[in-house]
Each structure stands twice: as C-alpha cells, then as structure tokens.
Amino acid sequence: MVVKLQRPILVGGLGLSFSLWMLDSWHDSIVQVGEFGLLSALAVGGGLWLFQQNRPKDSLKQLNDMLVDRATVESAIAKTETVINQLAQESENHPALQTLREQIAQLLLELDRQEIKVAVTGGKSVGKSTLIQALKQIEIQNLVSLEETTPLFRETGGNSDAAVLAEVAKSDFVLFLTNGDLTDSEFQTLQQLKAANQPTILVFNKQDQYLADESASILLSLKQRMQGNVVATAASPIAIKVRKHEADGAVQEWMEQPTADIQQLTQHLGEVFAQQRQRLVWVTTMRKAGLLKAEAKNWLNGTRRDRAIPIIEQYQWIAAAAAFANPVPALDILATAAINAQMVMDLGNIYQQKFSLEQAQTVAGTMGSLMLKLGLVELSTKAISTVLKSNAVTFVAGGVVQGVSAAYLTRVAGLSLVEYFQQQEIAIDSGTGLNLENLRQTLQKVFQQNQQIGFLQGFVKQGVKRLLPEVQQVEVVGIQKAVG
Numbered sequence: 001m002v003v004k005l006q007r008p009i010l011v012g013g014l015g016l017s018f019s020l021w022m023l024d025s026w027h028d029s030i031v032q033v034g035e036f037g038l039l040s041a042l043a044v045g046g047g048l049w050l051f052q053q054n055r056p057k058d059s060l061k062q063l064n065d066m067l068v069d070r071a072t073v074e075s076a077i078a079k080t081e082t083v084i085n086q087l088a089q090e091s092e093n094h095p096a097l098q099t100l101r102e103q104i105a106q107l108l109l110e111l112d113r114q115e116i117k118v119a120v121t122g123g124k125s126v127g128k129s130t131l132i133q134a135l136k137q138i139e140i141q142n143l144v145s146l147e148e149t150t151p152l153f154r155e156t157g158g159n160s161d162a163a164v165l166a167e168v169a170k171s172d173f174v175l176f177l178t179n180g181d182l183t184d185s186e187f188q189t190l191q192q193l194k195a196a197n198q199p200t201i202l203v204f205n206k207q208d209q210y211l212a213d214e215s216a217s218i219l220l221s222l223k224q225r226m227q228g229n230v231v232a233t234a235a236s237p238i239a240i241k242v243r244k245h246e247a248d249g250a251v252q253e254w255m256e257q258p259t260a261d262i263q264q265l266t267q268h269l270g271e272v273f274a275q276q277r278q279r280l281v282w283v284t285t286m287r288k289a290g291l292l293k294a295e296a297k298n299w300l301n302g303t304r305r306d307r308a309i310p311i312i313e314q315y316q317w318i319a320a321a322a323a324f325a326n327p328v329p330a331l332d333i334l335a336t337a338a339i340n341a342q343m344v345m346d347l348g349n350i351y352q353q354k355f356s357l358e359q360a361q362t363v364a365g366t367m368g369s370l371m372l373k374l375g376l377v378e379l380s381t382k383a384i385s386t387v388l389k390s391n392a393v394t395f396v397a398g399g400v401v402q403g404v405s406a407a408y409l410t411r412v413a414g415l416s417l418v419e420y421f422q423q424q425e426i427a428i429d430s431g432t433g434l435n436l437e438n439l440r441q442t443l444q445k446v447f448q449q450n451q452q453i454g455f456l457q458g459f460v461k462q463g464v465k466r467l468l469p470e471v472q473q474v475e476v477v478g479i480q481k482a483v484g
Helices: 002-024 033-054 058-065 070-090 097-110 128-136 161-168 184-195 212-226 263-325 330-336 339-350 357-374 376-389 400-422 436-449 453-467 470-483
Strands: 116-122 144-148 173-178 200-204 230-232 240-245 251-256
Touching (some): 116 161, 173 184, 173 263, 184 200, 200 263, 263 400, 339 357, 376 436, 400 436, 400 453
Parallel strands (some): 116 173, 200 230
C-alpha cells in the first residue's frame, strides 16, 4: 500500500513540477521548440496520470472488503432483539422497552430501503451548504438524500462533536469537507469514521482559493494522510473579472461566476451508488443494530447493577464482621474467606454466568491472588489505617482495621466482577472461562475509582458504625482524650 502511494506522488509531483518550471522559464526556452514539446508532453502526461490516480477507489474497496450480506445483518438484528427480550424478562415495566422495540421493528424495514442517505459534515465555513446546493442541481442518482450536519469542532454552543457523529452514524455515506490541509482534530475524526466502518470521501473544497501549485501540494498531502479517497472541488468558485475590448476602443468589464467544479465528486458518487447501493444500506443497518444493541445492553446492565449492589454491600459487611470477630493478617483476608465465593455465585446468577461452588471458589481465589500481586491489599490497608488514625476511632479498637479492610476489598472484588460481567455477552452457559488479563485490568480500574479520599472517609465511618456499638465508640474516644 505504501509503495503504491509513494509512486503516484512521485510521478504526479514530477509532472506538476515540470509544468510549473516550464511556465516560469517559458521566455528562456521558447526557441527550443523540440525540447519544450517533449517536456510539455511529460508534464501534461504526469498531471493527467495524477488526475486519474485522484479518482478515489478506496471507498468502493472499503465496501467490498466488508463481509456484510442480508443474512449477516438479520443475525445482528436477532442478537439485538435477544438483549431487548432479556431486558423485558428482567424488568417487565422498564421505561425504555417501548422505544427499543419500535427501533428494532424499524431495523427490519431498513433492510429493503432504497434511498441512500448522505451526510455532509466538517468544520465551520468549509462550504457544506454550498456543496449540497451544487449537488442538488446535478442529478447524481435517484433516491439520494443529502443532509448537512451541525459544524464540528465548535468550542462553545451547538451540539457536541459526539452528538454530531452520532447523527452521522445513521447515514449511509459521508462527505467530509475541509478547505485546506487537515488539522489534528479533522484527522482524528476521520479515523473515528473509518473505525466505525463509515464509507467516507474527504472533499478538499475551495481549492480555487489557492494558487495552482499550493492546491496541488495540499491535495497530495491529503491523499498521503488518507491513503487516497480524496477529491478536490470548488462548489462556489471565486468570481473572475471578464474584460471585453470593443471595436471603437471602449473596454467593458464585469465579474462572472464560474460554474461549480464538482465533476470528479459526482462521477465517483454515481459509481458508488450504482455498484454498492444495497451494500451501503446493509452496512448502515448493521451499524444501527450494533448501536441499538449497545443501548439495550446498557439498560440491561443498569437493571442488573441495581440488583447487584445490595448483594455486594451485604457480603462486604459480612466479611467485615467475620474479620473483626476473628482478626487475621490482612494478606490472608481474601484467601481464607469463603464469603467471596458465595458472592461470586450470587453475582454470577444475576449476569447469567453460572458457577458451581468449586468454580466460584476458584474465581474468588484468583481474584485474591490478583489483588495480592497488584499490591491492592497492602495499599488499601495502609489507606484505611491512615483514615482511621485521623478520626476518633483508631487501631486501639482491635480488629477494626482488618474488618474495614475486609469490607473494602470485598466491595472492590464485587464491583470488579460486575464490571467484568457487564463486558460479556448475555446468555453465556458457563462462566468458567475467565479472561485473567481483562479481570486484572478491571480490578485495577475499579480499585483506582474507589481510592478517592472522600469515598474512603465515608466508607470507614460507615464500617466503624457497623463494627463498634455507639457506646464502645464513646469509650474509645474517652480513652484517647485521657491518654492525650
């Protein structure tokens, strides 16, 4: 791919360079007719060759590379419907159900849609409206709608870029406009569109506002960065001054508006829509099915999380009471507690991850081992000890540190399992195949989220209230004051 790109730039660039050089040195070489004719032929040939390479075939290739057919899309819709049905089963009166069901029904109708939806997007003042007007004056093909988006990259006011791109995701094809070389924000957005399998053409609009060599240089740069799939247009060319000399010597001048230069773009769009109309619709429907599935999964995860949190809180305080009543070294808390294994089973049932008791004990042991290796046990114990020392009740109260630490680590383990299960597909028969690397990353993430000092202070305070009767807390405070 790289070699193919380098050669067009080299040959085309040489052709343009010859052309510009010959124009600059015309007066020096006018007598060398033979040589000039040869060099001109090379220049024009190089330029025409470059123009042919400018025809963006990548969008057609991108579509052909997408292994999407009607059966694949129908399967994706069915999987989305499974998630929606699961939500209905677990939360019969969920407020999102009606909307989700309406959307899934619409997806089935989308499969036979004939109209192609084209989103015209880009930053502010790149010529989106003007290009749409120019395209509408030329029949690209029947059943094609053009929709302009809110400008991207606006610092204040208007829709966020994420909201704009969410709307763009509903279109079949994207025209992304720029009026110069790409900024980093533009490049990153184009990469997002590519990652989302969104067929896109980068349109270098307003090319007429540059000198010929500047325009050619920008176009080459764009093609390098985007690996082709770029067209240059002038949707509203700059008006030119026309001068007419009359026979009597009078001179008339006026400004004339050239016609829009969008032939290359319309030709390419015509080819894409003629050859890939059905595939465009399928790809979009597939993308919409994925987005709808993610939305339904988020609602389902929220419902399950609401059921999981009380269970985690129940087991964290059971673990706290057990460790407080029979203090053990902090490093042995998770390894010796069967409490966590039962929590694994209960959480697994919520997320349809079925564990036997033996499997649950293995998972609990694995998580305990990961916590030790990551240093989470030692870090949490130190943090909780520090918080306790800064409050009225300290290590004077015996196993308070061990009890609160056990509760905290049990909470982290439970929340990590919830986070891990939420990433899995629904209706998995067995939960034995844990991905240890994903589990490790999830543990670290959840631990960091629950390390804020404000949360720890509140958690320790809550733990102390559960572990020590109020009378005992008053006695401990009194002892501290007397010692002080």
